[in-house]
Amino acid sequence: MTYGGDEVSALVVDIGTSTTRAGYAGDDTPRTVFSTTYGYTEQVVQDPNSGAEGKQAKLHVGDHVAEWRPGMHTANPMREGLIHDFTAIPSIISHAIIHNMQCNPPDHPILVTEPPWNTAENRKRMAEIIFEEFKAPAFYISNTAVLSSFASGKGTSLVIDVGKGMASVTPISDGFVLRKGMSYSPLPPHVHYTADRILTQPTNNPPNPRPGISLVPHQLIASKRPVEPSRLPMVTLREDRIQQTTDSWRQWALDREVDEWLAACGAIIETGWSDHAASARPPRHYEFPTGYNLLFGSERLIPGEMYFKPPAQANPNLPHAKTLTDLISHTMANVEPDLRPALLGNVVLTGGGTMMQGMSDRINNELQKQFPAQKIRIHAPGNPTERKYAGWLGGSVLASLGTFHQLWISAEEWQEHGNAIVMQRCK
Amino acid sequence: MASASDVRAILSLPANTPGPSQPRKSTATASRKPEGISRELYSLIGDSAPTLVAQYARPKFKPKLDLGKSRARWTWRTFANPGRSDSLKLAHWTKGALDEKDSVSEYAKYNTPSQVYTYSQDDYVKFLQDDEWSKEETDYLFSLAREYDLRFLVMADRYDFPGGRPRNIEDLKSRYYGVCRRLIRNRPWAGDEASKNQVLASYGFDAEQERNRKAYLTGLFDRTPEQIAEEEQLYVEIKRLELNEKRYAKERDDLLRTFAGVESGLPGLQANWDISTGVPIDKKRKKRVEGDMTLDSPIGGPSSSMLPPKRRDIGKQSASDVQHCIVRFDAPLTSVSSKSSTPAHLRSTRIPLPKTHLAPKTTTILAELGVSASRLVMPTRANIERLENLQTAAASLIEMKKNVDRVEQEIRVLQAQSMRASEVPSAVGGTIGGEDEDAARVSAGPSSGGVLKLLDKRARKRSMSMSSNGTSTGTRGNNKRTRRD
Numbered sequence: 001m002t003y004g005g006d007e008v009s010a011l012v013v014d015i016g017t018s019t020t021r022a023g024y025a026g027d028d029t030p031r032t033v034f035s036t037t038y039g040y041t042e043q044v045v046q047d048p049n050s051g052a053e054g055k056q057a058k059l060h061v062g063d064h065v066a067e068w069r070p071g072m073h074t075a076n077p078m079r080e081g082l083i084h085d086f087t088a089i090p091s092i093i094s095h096a097i098i099h100n101m102q103c104n105p106p107d108h109p110i111l112v113t114e115p116p117w118n119t120a121e122n123r124k125r126m127a128e129i130i131f132e133e134f135k136a137p138a139f140y141i142s143n144t145a146v147l148s149s150f151a152s153g154k155g156t157s158l159v160i161d162v163g164k165g166m167a168s169v170t171p172i173s174d175g176f177v178l179r180k181g182m183s184y185s186p187l188p189p190h191v192h193y194t195a196d197r198i199l200t201q202p203t204n205n206p207p208n209p210r211p212g213i214s215l216v217p218h219q220l221i222a223s224k225r226p227v228e229p230s231r232l233p234m235v236t237l238r239e240d241r242i243q244q245t246t247d248s249w250r251q252w253a254l255d256r257e258v259d260e261w262l263a264a265c266g267a268i269i270e271t272g273w274s275d276h277a278a279s280a281r282p283p284r285h286y287e288f289p290t291g292y293n294l295l296f297g298s299e300r301l302i303p304g305e306m307y308f309k310p311p312a313q314a315n316p317n318l319p320h321a322k323t324l325t326d327l328i329s330h331t332m333a334n335v336e337p338d339l340r341p342a343l344l345g346n347v348v349l350t351g352g353g354t355m356m357q358g359m360s361d362r363i364n365n366e367l368q369k370q371f372p373a374q375k376i377r378i379h380a381p382g383n384p385t386e387r388k389y390a391g392w393l394g395g396s397v398l399a400s401l402g403t404f405h406q407l408w409i410s411a412e413e414w415q416e417h418g419n420a421i422v423m424q425r426c427k
Numbered sequence: 428m429a430s431a432s433d434v435r436a437i438l439s440l441p442a443n444t445p446g447p448s449q450p451r452k453s454t455a456t457a458s459r460k461p462e463g464i465s466r467e468l469y470s471l472i473g474d475s476a477p478t479l480v481a482q483y484a485r486p487k488f489k490p491k492l493d494l495g496k497s498r499a500r501w502t503w504r505t506f507a508n509p510g511r512s513d514s515l516k517l518a519h520w521t522k523g524a525l526d527e528k529d530s531v532s533e534y535a536k537y538n539t540p541s542q543v544y545t546y547s548q549d550d551y552v553k554f555l556q557d558d559e560w561s562k563e564e565t566d567y568l569f570s571l572a573r574e575y576d577l578r579f580l581v582m583a584d585r586y587d588f589p590g591g592r593p594r595n596i597e598d599l600k601s602r603y604y605g606v607c608r609r610l611i612r613n614r615p616w617a618g619d620e621a622s623k624n625q626v627l628a629s630y631g632f633d634a635e636q637e638r639n640r641k642a643y644l645t646g647l648f649d650r651t652p653e654q655i656a657e658e659e660q661l662y663v664e665i666k667r668l669e670l671n672e673k674r675y676a677k678e679r680d681d682l683l684r685t686f687a688g689v690e691s692g693l694p695g696l697q698a699n700w701d702i703s704t705g706v707p708i709d710k711k712r713k714k715r716v717e718g719d720m721t722l723d724s725p726i727g728g729p730s731s732s733m734l735p736p737k738r739r740d741i742g743k744q745s746a747s748d749v750q751h752c753i754v755r756f757d758a759p760l761t762s763v764s765s766k767s768s769t770p771a772h773l774r775s776t777r778i779p780l781p782k783t784h785l786a787p788k789t790t791t792i793l794a795e796l797g798v799s800a801s802r803l804v805m806p807t808r809a810n811i812e813r814l815e816n817l818q819t820a821a822a823s824l825i826e827m828k829k830n831v832d833r834v835e836q837e838i839r840v841l842q843a844q845s846m847r848a849s850e851v852p853s854a855v856g857g858t859i860g861g862e863d864e865d866a867a868r869v870s871a872g873p874s875s876g877g878v879l880k881l882l883d884k885r886a887r888k889r890s891m892s893m894s895s896n897g898t899s900t901g902t903r904g905n906n907k908r909t910r911r912d
Contacts, residue, residue, distance in 0.1 A: 006534060008517040109517065138515060176581040336580055336596060337644040372652045402534035405517055406510035413513050427574070427585075 006402030010109040011101070012395035013093055014144070017078040017165035018352060021392040022096035025111065025399030029385050030392050032100035034062035037076040037252060038088055041069055059088060061095040065252070068219040070244035074252040080186055081115040081166035086125050090133050097134070109138035109408050111399040113391050116145045116170050116177045117184060123426070124419040131414050138408035140399070141426045143177055145170035147394025148350040151386065152379045156339070157346035158331070160324070160363065161391075162307070162353030164188055169327040171335050171343055176427060181335040185321040187307060188353050192255065193315045195262045195303040203299070210294065217253035218289035220245065226291060233290035261286055265296050268304035268358035270365060304356050308366060325366050332371070344371060349380040350390035506530045510538035541576040543569060544607050554609045560602055564588050568602060579603075597634045597641075604632035775806040779815045785822050792821045 010025035015036060023031035039060035046053055060067070065074055077085045077092070097103050097110075110130050114123065123141055130139045145159040149172045159170045168184035170177055202212045210230060220242055224235040265284045269277050278298035287293035307324045314320070322330070332340060344367065349360055360380040367376045381387045398404055413421050463485055502523060505516040509531060521530065546555060546569075551562055560568075567588050575581045583596035607630045616623045650658075747753075781789035793799070798817065803810060 004534075006519055006532070008519050138517070173580045173584075174578050176575070176578065176584070178580065178584040180584050336583070337641050337648055339580060340648060371648070373647065373650050373655050402532065403537050405508045405532055405534060406538055408515065408517070410511075410513050410515035412515060416513075 004402055005400050006405070007400045008109060008405065009107070010111055010138075010399040011097060011103060011105075012111045012113075012392055012399055013096060014113040014389070014392040014395060015078070015083065015089070015092065016391070017076065017081060017163055020092055020096055021389050022093075022101060023392065023396065024101075025396050027396055028393065030389055030396075032096050033389070034095070034100070035065055036078060036092065037065050037074050038062070038092065039065040039067075039069065039072040039074050039249065040088075041072045059091045061088070061091050062100070066219070068241055068245070068249070070241075071246060073246045073248045075248065078165060081163065081168070081184070082118060083122055083126070086129070089126075090129055093129065093134065105134035105136050108136065109140070109399070110134065110136045111140045111142060111395050113144045113147060113395055114141050115166070115184075116143050116168065116179070116182050118143075120419070120423060123422050127409070127414060127419065127422050131411050136411070138410045139414070140404075140408055141422065142395060142398060144391035144394075145177055145182075146172055146175055147392075147398060148348055148390040149346075149394065150175070150397050151350075151390040151394035152348045152381070154346050154348065154379070156342050157348045157379075158328075158343040159348045159350060160328070160354070161351045162188060162324070162349075162359075163351040164353070167307070167321075167324055167327065167351075167353065169324070169331045171331055171339065173339060173342075178335055178339075181331045183322070183327045183330040183334075185323075185327060186319055187321040187323065189318050190311060190314065190321050191303045191306045191353075192258060192262070193318060194306050194311060195266070196254075196258045197313075198299050198302060199258060199261060205297075205299070213288065213292060213294075214290070215254050215257040215288065216290050217250075217257060219253065221289055224289075224291040227293070229285070229293050229295060231292075233288075233292040235290045257288065261288075262303055263355070265300040266304050266356050267301055268307070268356055268362045269301055270358045270361035272362070272365065273301075273305050273309065304358070307353075307359070308362065324363065325370070328367065329370055340371075341374060344374045344376050347376065347378045348390070349378060350387060352388045354380065355384060355387060504530060506532055508532040509535045541573070543573045543577065544610055545569070546606070546610060550610065550613075554613045555606055557602070557605075559598075561591075564591050565602065565606065567591075568599060569606075572603060597637050600632050600637070601634040604630045774808065774811060775803065778803050778806060778811060779818060781818050782822060785825050788825045789818060789821045792824065793817065 005026065007024075007026045012021075012023055012025050012030075014021040014030070017036060019033050020036045021030035021033050023029065040057040041060070042055050043058050044053055045056045060069065060072065065072075075085070075088065077083055077088050079085075083089060097105055097108075112126055112130065114126070118141075126141060127139055130136045145161060145168065148159050148161060149155065149157040155172070155175050157172050159168075159172060161168045161170070165186060165188060166184050167187040168182070170184075171181040172178070199215065200212045203209060216235070216237065220238050222236040222238045224233060227234055265286050267281065269281070271277060275298075278301050281298060281301060283295040283297040284300060285293060285295050310323055332343070335343065347363070347367065349363065354360065354363075360378055364376060364378050367374075367378075381390070386393060407425060409421055409425050417424075499522055501520050503518055504521050504523075505518040506521075507514075507516060551565070555565065557565075568582075568586075571582045571586065575585070579596050579600055583594070583599055586594055586599065588594075608627055611623065611627055611630065780786070796817075798814070803814060
């Protein structure tokens with residue numbers, strides 16, 4: 001009674017673009033975290049009745065996507081932070097709950113997260129899956145931004161969430177999303193694209209002119225020998241595998257190489273871009289799976305800058321994306337003036353994208369520049385789990401509260417009212 | 428084998444008379460050896476050392492872990508929540524046996540609905556008609572208010588009445604509170620009029636004022652860094668001026684205190700003066716006050732030092748004087764100058780001293796009269812007044828005597844001159860010269876003492892400087908001597 005918790009062994013499932021998190025409500029870390037991108041292979045199966053042959057996709061959910069299989073394709077059910085393709089979602093949830101956590105879903109109420117801009121249709125599908133395929137006794141769908149706010153112990157906050165697919169700025173008041181102030185954009189793919197170009201395009205910059213780096217995932221490398229920095233790699237590829245590698249898997253693997261380089265070398269200049277500050281940064285050494293290794297100088301700071309400045313060379317294939325600065329100013333312009341000081345005093349950073357070095361300081365500086373008279377306080381947990389999985393963590397907090405029991409949507413209510421109850425209960 | 432007692436029994440001899448050969452029965456049967464004392468020690472000291480026994484405590488060991496008996500029993504139990512309208516039974520771990528009945532969630536009591544006013548169709552038709560708002564839209568507003576527990580920020584965000592005009596938060600608040608006010612006014616009220624007005628006031632809302640306030644707030648929010656810097660600068664300037672003002676006021680007050688004393692009418696006069704030095708001791712306090720002033724907020728009220736000083740309430744004072752048997756004297760008691768106000772002091776420390784150049788003679792006169800000037804046994808007010816009078820009298824006597832001596836001397840000189848003139852009638856010039864000389868002498872008369880004094884002083888100085896050339900002990904001795912003089 002002292003802390004208001006009353007656990008009913010609820011499960012929390014948080015499906016993100018990059019990873020899916022699942023665990024028990026009341027825990028401080030998700031029990032299982034795996035890649036949302038799944039692999040599938042096509043199998044030829046024989047219908048036992050008619051004997052006709054048909055093709056059937058076999059899913060390789062979770063981290064099995066990283067295992068190379070001949071002819072394995074990859075797919076990601078998410079698009080712009082929303083679940084775009086529901087076909088693999090039951091498999092992903094069952095992989096998390098049944099396979100990894102060894103739980104029997106009918107015994108557990110399940111809380112699922114959604115981005116603040118989720119559609120009614122998506123909610124309905126999710127409720128259907130949870131009630132009809134998993135036979136859960138109760139279900140609730142809650143907002144990642146609200147949950148991130150709860151995870152940092154705040155009811156009113158400005159949640160800045162930079163994930164893999166989307167960057168969003170969401171004002172939360174008393175645990176409710178203020179939809180008019182919410183703003184989001186598919187910014188991270190632009191950052192990724194810039195990083196990709198930096199690596200794969202040859203440069204003639206004076207410190208280290210180099211040819212474009214050919215990125216090869218370690219699954220396709222048979223052997224390699226150590227080389228001096230900036231020397232061409234001495235690597236033997238697995239030609240047998242290369243023949244059977246699908247384009248989608250290759251793209252997934254290359255994206256992962258870029259992401260890893262970005263995570264290791266990427267940084268943001270706290271005070272804003274200047275060539276002098278960029279050249280003053282120490283270079284960072286990075287070795288690719290091929291053994292090719294290099295000192296990366298100021299170029300490693302370019303992708304991070306994209307979060308705050310529109311790119312000079314945008315990818316024409318990607319939709320236009322507002323920068324974080326624009327998102328913040330848009331949000332602040334669309335909330336009540338009474339609420340602004342409270343929001344700026346409770347800025348919550350979450351999502352893997354905010355883990356980039358210098359991000360929180362830069363956001364602080366940008367906010368200070370935009371709102372010079374305001375007191376700004378940023379809540380950015382130093383613990384990577386808390387920062388990356390704040391949405392899950394907030395769900396864990398919420399679903400373990402004693403006062404939350406009455407908010408669960410039971411199977412009975414779902415049978416009776418259908419989707420209306422979801423819209424009414426999950427505000 | 429029969430024992431001695433058996434033989435006795437057979438011979439029907441009394442059993443309780445042991446023979447000398449028989450060993451004495453120990454008394455242990457009568458009083459048992461207490462626990463925790465060794466047999467040898469007990470046979471030595473017997474019963475006579477109860478304190479020893481009492482003090483001894485058997486060492487207590489940690490009780491063994493009692494497994495199985497006091498084990499808490501936790502059961503996985505379903506429970507109902509009265510806050511729910513359906514029959515969903517969630518389950519949780521609770522202490523207690525399984526056979527007990529289903530429990531009820533202890534969190535149900537926190538499920539409190541917010542108190543949103545409701546109205547009927549009649550109410551609406553009678554009181555709540557409004558050109559701006561239709562009944563349907565008002566209903567929608569009130570349903571939103573119930574749904575979001577009157578969180579107007581969220582209500583304004585979610586407000587989406589089909590076919591309605593866009594409403595901002597002020598519109599919503601204005602309509603909601605307007606409806607509430609009308610309902611309160613027109614419905615029968617259980618309490619008295621005052622409480623009704625109070626409730627009405629709590630539902631007051633002025634949309635126009637609120638809009639103005641928000642406009643100001645937005646203006647404040649949209650300030651550029653330059654404007655903020657300017658504001659900051661102005662604020663610092665104001666603060667500086669204020670501080671200056673305060674400092675001037677304080678200095679003025681200090682001066683007034685110094686010159687006018689009590690008459691200045693400024694408070695805190697006596698408390699701030701040190702008796703021994705006569706110097707204000709509130710420097711530390713002053714510093715602290717200044718420190719506080721630099722720290723306090725821009726909107727803080729004027730500090731107490733800025734308030735005009737209060738005049739003493741004389742009537743009140745005299746009343747309290749009578750009550751506490753305090754006698755006040757108008758005139759200063761002693762010769763101490765009334766330029767500065769006098770702190771509380773012992774009267775004996777302020778025994779009047781004679782003027783320095785007359786001191787030795789005054790003392791001699793007083794000594795002749797048998798009065799010790801330096802030590803007054805009973806320095807009452809009257810005595811000191813008398814002593815002072817006496818000293819003044821003595822001083823004037825000395826002064827008078829001096830004048831008399833001088834005049835007599837002059838007379839004698841003049842007589843001698845007139846005698847000489849009558850004997851030898853001299854030339855006119857000589858007479859004139861003589862007269863001049865006399866006139867000069869006469870005119871120099873009163874000042875001659877001054878010259879002498881000067882000379883005297885010079886001589887003393889010289890002696891002092893000479894002695895200061897010597898050893899330090901000599902100087903000290905000399906100083907002492909001069910002081911004694």
